[in-house]
């Protein structure tokens with residue numbers, strides 16, 4: 019029932035091979051992530067903060083998500099493409115959840131959708147899955163409803179909260195999710211959930227024992243001005259390189275060094291003189 023790309027994630031869990039997942043929001047970056055062989059590309063609702071400069075992920079609209087998912091789809095050849103359902107599309111307007119999940123597949127060409135835990139997440143998931151759409155769940159820290167969790171902070175640090183997250187994970191597995199994102203929970207809890215459920219767990223700040231890992235692309239590249247969470251590892255400082263390139267461009271334009279002959283067009287001198295005849 020699942021497509022080959024999803025089957026290969028299940029295979030990886032069974033065979034203890036790690037799964038990789040990154041976000042992408044546009045054609046250029048999505049092509050690079052796809053070429054690098056990352057298993058899953060998520061058009062995350064982190065689009066809100068990273069690309070659109072909004073304060074909360076809950077503020078991003080369905081239309082904005084679809085617009086970016088379509089651009090990413092044009093680039094992605096190999097990776098599994100997952101569209102992140104924005105808050106308004108399934109928590110605010112729960113009755114439209116199935117319709118909006120279908121839009122991610124039919125209009126944007128996504129292979130699956132992701133939704134965050136909330137009270138009705140299992141029933142919403144069931145309805146979407148019944149329509150033949152693959153769903154990735156998300157438990158632990160759920161940024162769309164972070165205010166109810168005391169803010170963007172580690173979840174599951176006491177027994178009550180840890181048990182609740184374990185139950186949420188099991189409920190989403192039973193509802194038919196093919197995979198779960200575990201965000202910002204202690205490593206031991208990430209390990210326990212990974213062992214207790216049969217679908218792959220993809221951690222973000224959930225320790226090394228998860229079946230896979232996901233990060234926001236701009237965070238690992240060192241792009242974007244926001245404070246990075248503790249779990250982010252920055253692999254390169256692209257912002258610094260971009261800044262230097264732009265400053266050099268500005269300097270060369272202001273001092274008439276750009277464009278030089280190598281970047282200009284010329285015409286035959288005799289032909290040019292005819293312009294003045």
Ligand code: KIV
Pocket residue numbers: 041060061062063064065102199201222232233234
């Ligand atoms: O939108 C997002 O970036 C996410 C993370 C889990 C990567 O949901």
